[in-house]
Structure formats: C-alpha cells, structure tokens
Amino acid sequence: MLTRDLIRQIRRIEIKTRRIVDENLAGKYHSAFKGQGMEFSEVRAYQAGDDIRSIDWNVTARMGEPFIKKFVEERELTVMMLVDMSGSTEYGSGMRSKRDVAAELTAMFAFSAIRNQDKVGCLIFTDHVELYIAPKKGKNHVLRLIREILAFEPKGVKTRIGDAFKYFSKIMKRKSVVFAISDFMDDNYLRTMQNVQSKHDLIAIPLYDPRELEPPSSGLFQLEDGETGEEVIVDFSSRRVRDAYRLAALGKRAELEHSFKRSKVDYIPIACGEPYEQELVKFFKTRELRR
Numbered sequence: 087m088l089t090r091d092l093i094r095q096i097r098r099i100e101i102k103t104r105r106i107v108d109e110n111l112a113g114k115y116h117s118a119f120k121g122q123g124m125e126f127s128e129v130r131a132y133q134a135g136d137d138i139r140s141i142d143w144n145v146t147a148r149m150g151e152p153f154i155k156k157f158v159e160e161r162e163l164t165v166m167m168l169v170d171m172s173g174s175t176e177y178g179s180g181m182r183s184k185r186d187v188a189a190e191l192t193a194m195f196a197f198s199a200i201r202n203q204d205k206v207g208c209l210i211f212t213d214h215v216e217l218y219i220a221p222k223k224g225k226n227h228v229l230r231l232i233r234e235i236l237a238f239e240p241k242g243v244k245t246r247i248g249d250a251f252k253y254f255s256k257i258m259k260r261k262s263v264v265f266a267i268s269d270f271m272d273d274n275y276l277r278t279m280q281n282v283q284s285k286h287d288l289i290a291i292p293l294y295d296p297r298e299l300e301p302p303s304s305g306l307f308q309l310e311d312g313e314t315g316e317e318v319i320v321d322f323s324s325r326r327v328r329d330a331y332r333l334a335a336l337g338k339r340a341e342l343e344h345s346f347k348r349s350k351v352d353y354i355p356i357a358c359g360e361p362y363e364q365e366l367v368k369f370f371k372t373r374e375l376r377r
Contacts, residue, residue, distance in 0.1 A: 088233070096232050103193040106363055107201060114370035115198035119163060119263055119287065128156050163204040163263055164221050167192045168250050169235055170268030172212045173243035174312035179297035180359035187293055187358045188267045189235040194366065195265055196228040204263075210234065211250035212242030218257070244313045248275035251282045258286070267291045270342055271313065280349045289369075290346055290353040294339070296360065301331045 107115075129145055132152035140154040169192060175184040192208065199206040200223050207221030208231045217238065219231065247268060254264070255278070264286050266279075282288050301307075304323040310316070322328055339355075346353040354369050356362045 092233070092237055095236055096229060099190055099193050099232055099236075100229065103190055104197055106366075107194060107197045110363065110367055111194065111198050111370065112201040114367065114374065115195075116202050118370040118373035129153050130156060163199070163202075164258070164260060165195060165199040165204055165206040165263045165265070166221065166254065166258060167195065167206065167208045167231065168254060168264060168266040168268075169208060169210050170212070170245060170247070170250075170266075170270075171210050171216065171235070171238060171240045172245040172271070172313055173315075174245070174269050174271050175293070177295060177312055178358055179295050182358055184269055184293045184295065184358050185235065187356060187362075189232050191265070191267055191291060191356065191362075192235055193228060193232050196231055200224060200228060206231070208234065209250060209254055210238055210240070211246070211253075212240045213244040213246040214242055214249055215253045216240050216242065218253075221262075243315075245269075245272040246274075247272045248278040251275060251278035255282055255285070262286050264288045265291055267293065269293045276345055276349065279345075279351065283349055283351050288351050290351050292339075292342060292353060292355050293358055294355065295358050299332065299335045299339070301328050303328070 129142055130153065132141065132146075132154050136154050140156070142153050142155045145153040169188050171185065171188075175188065177184060178186065196206045203223065205221035205223050206228065208217075208219040209215060210217040217234065219234065245268070247266070247270065250266075264282060266288065268291075270290070270292050279288070279290075301320075302322050306319055306321050306323075308317055308319050320327060320331070322331075343353065343355075352369070352373070354365055356365065
C-alpha cells in the first residue's frame with residue numbers, strides 16, 4: 087500500500103536523482119557503456135576524409151564512383167540492478183540507511199538507462215532471491231523499482247550473494263550491464279561473481295556506513311549483527327579496542343576490494359550519508375577513457 091510518507095520519499099528520490107542524471111550522468115552513461123556491436127545503416131557516396139576501408143567495392147563498381155558502407159552502434163542495452171535487502175542493509179548511523187541509498191543509486195542508474203533508450207530490471211535478494219522484475223523502459227517502470235526497494239518486506243535477513251548471481255546467470259542469457267548493490271557481508275560468492283563477469287559487464291557497488299570504519303571515541307556501545315541478531319557490548323573508551331575495531335574493518339574492506347580487482351570487476355565504494363555524485367562521475371569518466 088502506498089502511504090503518504092512512501093509517496094513523498096519516492097518523489098524526493100525522483101527529483102534528486104533525475105536532476106543529477108540530467109546535469110551530470112546521462113551523457114557520461116552513454117559513453118561509458120558499449121552497445122551490442124555495430125549494425126549496417128546505409129550506403130552513401132564517398133566523401134573526403136572517409137576511411138577507404140569502408141568502401142563498398144561492389145556498389146562502387148556498379149555506380150562508377152566510390153561508395154562506402156556506414157555502420158552505427160547497436161545501442162540498446164539491458165541493465166540489471168541486483169539489490170541486497172538483507173538485515174544489515176537496514177543500518178544507517180545518519181539520516182539514511184543502506185537501503186535508502188540503494189534506492190537512490192538504483193534510481194540514478196535506471197533513469198540514466200531509460201534516457202538512453204535502454205531497458206532496466208531489478209533482482210532483490212537476501213539469502214535467496216526474493217523478487218525479480220523483468221527489464222523494461224519508461225519512467226513509470228523506474229518509479230516502480232524505487233517503490234519496491236523502499237517498501238519491500240523481505241522474508242530473509244541473511245545474505246547469499248552467490249545465490250543471486252546464480253539466479254541471474256540462469257535467467258539472463260543476453261549480455262547485460264549489471265550493478266550489484268550490497269554491503270557484501272558474505273564470503274562464498276567469488277566464483278559465481280567471476281562467472282557473471284565473464285559473460286556480462288558487472289559493476290559492484292559496495293555500500294558502507296562511515297561508523298563501520300570509524301568507531302565512536304568513548305563509551306559503552308551495544309553492537310548488533312543485523313543478520314544474525316547477535317549482540318555484544320563494546321567499551322570504545324579503550325584505545326586498544328578502537329584500534330582493533332578499526333584495523334579489522336579496514337582489513338575486511340581491503341580484502342573485498344582485492345577480490346574485485348582479482349576478478350576484474352569494476353567497483354564503486356559508496357559511503358552512506360556522504361555525497362556520492364562525484365564518485366559516479368569519476369567512474370563514468372574512467373570507463374569512457376577505457377572504451
């Protein structure tokens with residue numbers, strides 16, 4: 087059911103993300119992602135500066151003057167959003183949870199896709215695939231994706247990213263652009279991630295909350311594992327405890343980034359509660375330079 091609060095939240099995300107897409111991302115998105123190849127467009131008379139390798143010798147012989155074949159990029163892409171909704175994504179030390187940021191990022195990439203006449207779909211997962219929304223075009227479809235992410239009530243609380251990758255590989259045979267949005271609090275997904283990357287264009291978007299890397303400076307805090315429900319009380323007034331917490335968190339993040347690099351998976355780390363627009367612009371520019 088659409089409540090007033092949910093409608094306001096969807097509208098806020100739509101306004102914010104469409105502004106960013108219109109001002110900064112739509113053109114860069116087009117340049118960053120390749121189409122499915124080249125397709126024949128037309129034959130026309132040769133003009134000064136044309137590549138002589140494009141000359142159509144059969145037409146040239148018939149017409150008595152040089153003609154060339156023109157090809158255009160077969161542009162339409164399929165974009166899939168794989169969105170983690172396990173218990174840990176409900177966390178947020180500031181105004182927005184990881185789920186809120188996942189909804190914004192999905193909107194950002196989805197609006198960029200439909201602006202370029204690409205189709206976009208979504209796969210919501212926890213420790214199993216909870217919902218699959220087939221790729222389509224259009225603003226109303228994007229708004230549905232936002233609504234589902236914000237309002238969806240998952241049955242699972244744990245994370246199995248590997249199962250999401252397996253499911254995606256079974257249903258999506260055509261090469262697609264895949265954005266995997268998760269805090270990646272899971273271990274057994276490396277092989278399935280590599281399988282997806284070998285057949286598709288996979289971009290990982292690891293979400294983290296700044297508090298997960300930098301503990302509070304003092305006091306007793308009750309920490310809860312969002313996926314197991316396990317609770318522990320930690321005394322952060324101890325510098326040794328704070329240093330150990332920080333070291334473990336940074337080590338986990340370094341290990342995650344190493345797994346992406348080893349698997350040749352592009353990734354965009356996003357800090358929830360902090361501006362991320364420039365991170366996306368930087369990513370698109372880097373991709374464009376590699377084309």
